[in-house]
Amino acid sequence: MAADYQAADSVGIVEPRTLHFQEPVRLEGGHTLPEFDLVVETYGELNAEADNAVLVCHALSGHHHAAGFHSAEDRKPGWWDACIGPGKPIDTNRFFVVSLNNIGGCHGSTGPASTNPDTGRPYGPDFPVVTVRDWVKTQARLADRLGIEQWAAVIGGSLGGMQALDWAIHYPERLRHAVVIAATPRLTAQNIAFNEVSRKAITSDPAFHDGRYLEHDTSPQRGLMLARMVGHITYLSDVSMGEKFGRELRDHAYHYGFDAEFQVESYLQYQGERFSENFDANTYLLMTRSLDYFDPAREFGNDLSRAMAEARCRFLVLSFSSDWRFAPEHSEKIVNALVDARRDVSYAEIHSNWGHDAFLVPNERYLRLFRAYMNRVAEEPRHAR
Amino acid sequence: MAADYQAADSVGIVEPRTLHFQEPVRLEGGHTLPEFDLVVETYGELNAEADNAVLVCHALSGHHHAAGFHSAEDRKPGWWDACIGPGKPIDTNRFFVVSLNNIGGCHGSTGPASTNPDTGRPYGPDFPVVTVRDWVKTQARLADRLGIEQWAAVIGGSLGGMQALDWAIHYPERLRHAVVIAATPRLTAQNIAFNEVSRKAITSDPAFHDGRYLEHDTSPQRGLMLARMVGHITYLSDVSMGEKFGRELRDHAYHYGFDAEFQVESYLQYQGERFSENFDANTYLLMTRSLDYFDPAREFGNDLSRAMAEARCRFLVLSFSSDWRFAPEHSEKIVNALVDARRDVSYAEIHSNWGHDAFLVPNERYLRLFRAYMNRVAEEPRHAR
Secondary structure (H helix, E strand, O other): OOOOOOOOOOOOOOEEEEEEOOOOOOOOOOEEEEEEEEEEEOOOOOOOOOOOOEEEEOOOOOOOOOOOEEOOOOOOOOOOOOEEEEOOOEOOOOOOEEEEOOOOOOOOOOOOOOOOOOOOOHHHHHHOOHHHHHHHHHHHHHHHHHHOOOEEEEEEEHHHHHHHHHHHHHHHHHEEEEEOOOOOOOOOOHHHHHHHHHHHEEEEEOHHHHHHHOOOOOOOHHHHHHHHHHHHHHHHHHHHHHHHOOEEEEOOOOOOOOOOOOOOOOOOOOOOOOOOOOOOOOHHHHHHHHHHOOOOHHHHOOOOOHHHHOOOOOEEEEOOOOOOOOOOHHHHHHHHHHHHHHOOOEEEEEHHHHHHHHOOOOOOHHHHHHHHHEEEEEOOOHHOO | OOOOOOOOOOOOOOEEEEEEOOOEEEEOOOOOOOOEEEEEEEEEEOOOOOOEEEEEOOOOOOOOOOOOOOOOOOOOOOOOOOOOOOOOOOEEOOOEEEOOOOOOOOOOOOOOOOEOOOOOOOOOHOOOOHHHHHHHHHHHHHHHHOOOOOOOOEEEEEEHHHHHHHHHHOOOHEOOOOEEEEOOOOOOOHHHHHHHHHHHHHOOOHHHHHHOOOOOOOOHHHHHHHHHHHHHHHHHHHHHHHHHOOOEEEEOOOOOOOOOOOOOHHHHHHHHHHHHHOOOOOHHHHHHHHHHHOHHHHOOOHHHHHHOOOOEEEEEEEEEOOOOOOHHHHHHHHHHHHOOOOEEEEEEOOOOOHHHHHOOOHHHHHHHHHHHHHHHHHHHHHOOO
């Protein structure tokens, strides 16, 4: 059963639009972007009180296209179509959903492949490192532009969940709920190590040209492919890879060579190759670095409870049992800090074999809990807060 | 306290020697090696009955130099010096210990960097894929040469443990004990996936030249570095990396760039670079492929118990709590199959934070159990069997 733009629970055909922001934005690393574009999709209608808006934040390789289809011929819907649509957990009959491509991205928002106004050439390696704080700052500009004083909820999985956490800490009055899925309050050494391998794969590719590959009319596709292959392993779990591939051979025999003969090998290569054709290498570097740097407790004396005490919103935190990238213990650290800070938090660890990717995969209990929480968000009278 | 060749529990200065084997060996993949060399070190003395010999099998990047020092100036002892020496678990006062570099290796035994007698050039990519079976077959030739009809024990960690398993299944009369540490009866899809990323890193390096890099007077060092970085992460554990590095920065500040600034980044890069200078890329491909193919149950209808029923020796199986490459469940599969096959097996899961590398790291309970078992091996009268 293919996804269908005419399905009753689909947002249907959607169209991205580009918003231009003239005011410079000073980034955490010290650089200033003189101006920037954000590519945005919205689903549902903003109500008269402008109090039903939900912001969806994307993860590492994500973008603005979270739900629906770009055309009737489109075979695949947006990346979070399982959760966004009429009657879905983020119910577009009730919410006005805003989804964007973050700055530094490679799907239309200002990023390394954009033209640097100072030089007339692509930014490339001159695009400044951007952090979760920087994204949230530009998302706040977006909210201003859309006339949204306060989000009903800011929602994200993985790196998206970190953005929701940052909103709660740094713009406490501007959201009523944060939904933080499969996230972490900060990466472990192992997480950083995997990111570093990915970056090294890209930067050591001779086609990288110190980041100026576009000017050389090329792209470090081998490096990107390797980065994605490593990443992909960490997004899945040993169990899900075992269930999906096991030790299955492509033609039932050992060939005693190095061509892909286990199914899992050709799958990984395929994923890596497809990704490397469609993603910008400099963006990959930026996104992984943003993950590394995220550590909201840092400016609060490494005390996450103190960071979370800044928040005024309510929280839903979800984790997945087989996620070994940001295992449930990562989410529990967030929950413990919220409890210590006496914030209102609901937490569930969802049983799933899908590893970190589980936040993208429909799962009955996941969807049920998510929907129940979002119903509460929709029904709660704003003035009660 | 540095290791010292004069220490009472050191085997002291040792010298490798090269044994040449004239008889061709037919490999599992169908190729025949017309002749081959094995580089060997031995520690301790073979007794008159030739019944105190122990074979130590190396893992992925290992070699024959398992204990002692090559010179008085040598700063680091062999890779398993913690376990081999007078009074150590593999007690050289009691055992004659044999350690070799397997064929396909890059430390002196015949491998891809050796001269192909058919062409007068390095084998390179023409060196045939070798399997655990092939290694055990050549090790049996080595035993013949040394006058060892039956090993007191065949011992190994990780890929070395797989060789011990294979000995038990295919040469049941030629060993009295198998010590199988941090091993697995077969790799999972995730294990194979990590190996494939490593291989792809090497083979996609332009300096690989389809494996003929020696003839181009170069080496795919970037690829090898990446392969080692990925491997290294899987040898350690999230906990040990956290304890060793955490999120420590090299100079206490974020620099908002892509140079190594977290300690874990520079450590990984250093490890990768050192390794890439000293290891042969084709050997790395061969060793990882041998891991992928190992699956002794395969020729027994995928029934590991049937495979283990071939064995006549006794077994010690050890696993480590934080090993996520070959987690304790892998060892438990071996133990369960042995129990089903009514073999004599001792098993322990050792608590350690060192991940897969724990088999190389001195740990009180590990050394105590290992020593106690080896004492039993030494004291047991051969005629009692």
